[in-house]
Amino acid sequence: MLSSLIDRVGEWNPQLFRELKGRLKMRPVAIIVGLSGLGQVLLYLFYQGLLPTQNSYDHRYCLGAPPPDWYGYQNGYTSIPNNFCQKDAAGNLLASTINSQLWWLDLFVCMSIIGIFALLVVGVYMLISDLSREERRGTLGFIRLSPQSTASILTGKILGVPVLLYLFGLLALPLHLAAGLVAGIPLHLILSFYVVLAASCAFFYSGALVYGLVSSGLGNFQAWFASGAVLFFVSVMTAIVISPDATAGNAVDWLIQLYPGITLPYLVDATGISQEVVNYLSVKNLAELQFFGLNLWSNSVTGIGFTCLNYLFWSYWFWQGLQRRFHDSHKTLLSKLQSYLVTASLTLILLGFTLQKPSWGDYPQGMFEHFVVLFSFGFVLFLGAIALLSPHRQTLYDWARFRHQNPSHRRNLMKDLLWGEKSPATLAIAVNLAISCAIIVPCLVLLPLKEYKIPFLFGLLLTASITLLYAAIAQSLLLMKTRKRALWAAGTVSAAMILPLICFAVFRIDPNLNPGVWLFSFVPVVATQYAQTTTVLLAILGEWTAILLVNFQMTKQLQKAGESETKALLSSRSNAAAAIG
Numbered sequence: 001m002l003s004s005l006i007d008r009v010g011e012w013n014p015q016l017f018r019e020l021k022g023r024l025k026m027r028p029v030a031i032i033v034g035l036s037g038l039g040q041v042l043l044y045l046f047y048q049g050l051l052p053t054q055n056s057y058d059h060r061y062c063l064g065a066p067p068p069d070w071y072g073y074q075n076g077y078t079s080i081p082n083n084f085c086q087k088d089a090a091g092n093l094l095a096s097t098i099n100s101q102l103w104w105l106d107l108f109v110c111m112s113i114i115g116i117f118a119l120l121v122v123g124v125y126m127l128i129s130d131l132s133r134e135e136r137r138g139t140l141g142f143i144r145l146s147p148q149s150t151a152s153i154l155t156g157k158i159l160g161v162p163v164l165l166y167l168f169g170l171l172a173l174p175l176h177l178a179a180g181l182v183a184g185i186p187l188h189l190i191l192s193f194y195v196v197l198a199a200s201c202a203f204f205y206s207g208a209l210v211y212g213l214v215s216s217g218l219g220n221f222q223a224w225f226a227s228g229a230v231l232f233f234v235s236v237m238t239a240i241v242i243s244p245d246a247t248a249g250n251a252v253d254w255l256i257q258l259y260p261g262i263t264l265p266y267l268v269d270a271t272g273i274s275q276e277v278v279n280y281l282s283v284k285n286l287a288e289l290q291f292f293g294l295n296l297w298s299n300s301v302t303g304i305g306f307t308c309l310n311y312l313f314w315s316y317w318f319w320q321g322l323q324r325r326f327h328d329s330h331k332t333l334l335s336k337l338q339s340y341l342v343t344a345s346l347t348l349i350l351l352g353f354t355l356q357k358p359s360w361g362d363y364p365q366g367m368f369e370h371f372v373v374l375f376s377f378g379f380v381l382f383l384g385a386i387a388l389l390s391p392h393r394q395t396l397y398d399w400a401r402f403r404h405q406n407p408s409h410r411r412n413l414m415k416d417l418l419w420g421e422k423s424p425a426t427l428a429i430a431v432n433l434a435i436s437c438a439i440i441v442p443c444l445v446l447l448p449l450k451e452y453k454i455p456f457l458f459g460l461l462l463t464a465s466i467t468l469l470y471a472a473i474a475q476s477l478l479l480m481k482t483r484k485r486a487l488w489a490a491g492t493v494s495a496a497m498i499l500p501l502i503c504f505a506v507f508r509i510d511p512n513l514n515p516g517v518w519l520f521s522f523v524p525v526v527a528t529q530y531a532q533t534t535t536v537l538l539a540i541l542g543e544w545t546a547i548l549l550v551n552f553q554m555t556k557q558l559q560k561a562g563e564s565e566t567k568a569l570l571s572s573r574s575n576a577a578a579a580i581g
Contacts, residue, residue, distance in 0.1 A: 015143070015153045019160025032164050036171035043114075044175070047107050054093060056085045064097045083277075102278070105183035105271055109264060109281065111176045112193065113238060115169055116260055119201055120234055123162045124208040125227035130161045131212035132222060150326045151319070158205045184271040192304050193263050199311035200260035204230065206318035210333065213325050214387075237261065246285040249359050250370040251350045251377045253289060257310050262286075266300035291352040310349075317342055321388070330395050333388045336419055336428040343385065343432040347439045350377055355443065364450045368529075371444075371456055375463050375525050378436060383493070385432055386471045389425040392478050393485060399423055400558040424558070426551055429471040433464040452529065458536045459525025465543040466522055470496065472550040479557055497522050 052059035058066075064086035086097040134140040143153055180190045208226060215222045237259035240246060246265065247253050256262055265283040269275075275282050289297040297303040321333035334342065354374045358366020391399075399422035417427040437460055444456045470493045477489040500521050503509070511518040511527035518527035519539035528536060 013148075013152055013156045013159075014146075015148060015156025016160045017156075019156055020163060023160070023163050028164055029167065032167050033171060036168045040172055040175050043107070043110065047103065047110075050106075051098065051103065052085045052093060054087070054091055056093075058083050059085050061099045061103050062086070062097050063099050064094075099277075101183055101271065102273060104179045105185075105268065105273065105278070108176065108179040108183050108185070109268070111172065111179065112264060113261060115172070115176070116197065116200075116238075117231075117234055119162075119165065119169065119197065120204050120260075121227050121231045123165055123201060124204055124230050125223050126162045126165065127157065127205055127208045128212040128226050129223040130157070131209065132216065132220065135216050144327055150323050154209055154319075154322055154326065157209065158202070162205075180267070184273075185267045186270055189267050189270055189300060192300070193260075193267060196260045196263045196304060196307055196311075199308050199315075200258075203258070203311045203315045203318070206315050206322065210318050210321050210325070213322070213329070214333065234259065241265070242280045244282060244285075246282060247289045248373075249356050250373045251353050252373060253353045253356075254310075254350055254377075257307055260307075262307060263300075263304050266303065270300075290356045292355060313345070330392070331421065332391060332425075335421060336389065336425075336431075339385060339389055339428060339432055340435055343435050344439065346381060347378070347436045350374055351440060351443065363448065364452045367447060367449060368452045368456070371459075372523070372525055374440075375459060376523060379463055379467055379522050382429070382433065382436075382467045383470070386425070386429060386474050386493075387490075389428055390471070390475045390478055390489075391422055391425065393480065395422045396424060396479060396558060397561050400561050424475050424554065426468070426472050426475050426554075430468055433468060437461075437464055455525070455529035458528040458531075461540060462519055462524035462528065462536070462543070463522070465540055465547070466520070466524065469543050469547050469550070470522075472547050472554070476550055476554045476557075479554065 050061070052062055056062065060083060062083045062085040064084040065082050066084040083099075084097075086094045088094060131140070134143065146153070148156075177190060181187065211226050212222065215226075233255075237256060238261060240248075240256060241259060241261050241264065246262075247256065265281040265286050268278055268281045269283040271278075275284070286297045286303060287295065289295070291306070296306050317334075317338075320338060324331045324335070325333055351374065354370045356370070357363075358370065399420070414427075416423045418431065440460060441457070444453060444460070447453075449456060473496070474489040474493050477492055478485050480488060482488065500517070504518070504521070509517060512530045515527035515531035516535050516539070518524060519531060519536060520543070521527075524539070531539075
């Protein structure tokens with residue numbers, strides 16, 4: 001029966017058929033079934049061991065109140081809540097005193113978090129490891145030559161490579177579903193959690209494939225690095241969501257939306273158990289979360305809907321990169337036009353979370369902290385844009401030779417730099433920065449930021465300038481002859497970011513005492529409120545001078561390369577004509 005089902009799958013998706021055929025064998029399936037069953041039994045027994053015993057007086061899973069003559073009152077223990085373990089005359093625990101609903105809820109939440117870790121961390125590792133293995137064996141090249149579409153091949157990978165992981169989760173589904181229903185969670189909310197979990201898998205797995213395609217030079221390390229990064233992200237987000245303060249009140253809330261466990265507070269709240277008893281996954285802070293002043297998270301429908309839309313939106317852009325890069329490894333992940341759209345979308349989303357009312361301090365001071373986070377986010381994300389848009393040496397050399405061969409394109413240099421697939425990315429990065437600034441500046445002007453307004457504007461301009469300088473340096477280093485030019489570019493930019501901060505920390509250079517040097521870091525906004533206007537303008541002038549010098553040197557190098565390639569091509573044609581003659 002299983003073989004016939006796999007054969008039917010093969011008619012729909014040959015790549016999925018190939019993955020299932022190689023993995024759904026008797027031995028690994030039997031091992032997964034045994035591990036899943038054993039894990040559920042052990043987890044169930046573990047929670048059984050957490051139930052109160054006959055020696056317990058107060059316990060998390062007890063419901064009763066202590067009697068008026070309880071000896072604890074005489075000993076000073078008067079803060080016992082309604083979790084006193086009531087017993088009969090023989091000293092046995094009364095069944096009615098056990099909070100079984102809370103016990104089942106704890107089991108449900110624990111299984112949910114384990115499922116999130118397993119699906120995201122292990123699934124990402126399996127996909128990248130499989131892609132790396134296919135690359136080393138040379139079979140990925142044959143897959144690219146198959147008549148299947150990119151979407152069909154990569155969908156087969158996503159559905160087929162982690163199939164044993166999916167089987168492990170499906171076997172745990174009955175216990176998980178039963179625990180949720182017994183805990184009093186409505187069925188539609190449990191199903192909505194499964195939808196969010198599936199959407200998160202689509203997002204993370206698509207990102208894993210993108211990473212696997214662009215980082216093939218890392219070898220066996222790439223799968224460990226990516227899964228380790230996901231493990232760190234999921235661990236931090238789990239700690240944040242479980243804690244009483246489940247939101248940050250700034251752009252970090254967008255990151256929290258990428259964690260599927262953000263929907264669990266709605267499920268816990270639907271049980272009717274008071275938050276004082278549950279003591280985790282509070283929905284209160286989620287209800288206060290705002291996006292451009294809208295309380296979308298005040299109810300589960302809009303909150304879960306936003307989370308799903310967020311996953312689908314960014315999964316769409318991952319797939320745009322996969323469509324471009326899978327069959328042509330020399331292409332950038334996004335076209336320049338696509339990068340402009342992504343920048344505008346991401347800036348609007350981050351700005352929507354940034355404009356939340358500060359939870360502490362006066363409004364200008366609180367918003368200053370919010371915008372510092374926004375600028376830091378923007379800088380890190382623009383580093384990603386530099387990596388996505390910057391073509392490598394051969395692509396740039398081909399572009400330089402093509403422009404020399406076809407004079408008509410020489411008259412459209414600006415158009416080619418703005419929209420061309422193979423041209424240098426520095427101007428496109430500048431346009432992306434201009435788009436982001438054009439969205440943020442009106443808010444800085446209109447908000448009542450008082451004395452922080454000018455430092456904000458200077459900070460934004462300096463952040464854009466230093467980002468553009470890093471983009472120019474990275475693009476210039478990608479012209480190197482070495483095969484490790486991408487690592488050289490990444491290492492140089494990373495050193496330019498980190499070393500100044502290390503020096504500031506070692507020599508204790510405080511931004512409020514020595515703001516001038518901080519203006520050349522990637523977080524200049526922390527010093528603009530202490531720096532004089534002349535110092536800020538000189539810093540901007542210095543950064544733009546460096547940008548022009550780096551671009552001038554790169555332009556000369558490309559012109560020389562284009563002329564050399566053209567001369568070589570004309571020389572070969574002349575020799576061929578002479579030989580024929």
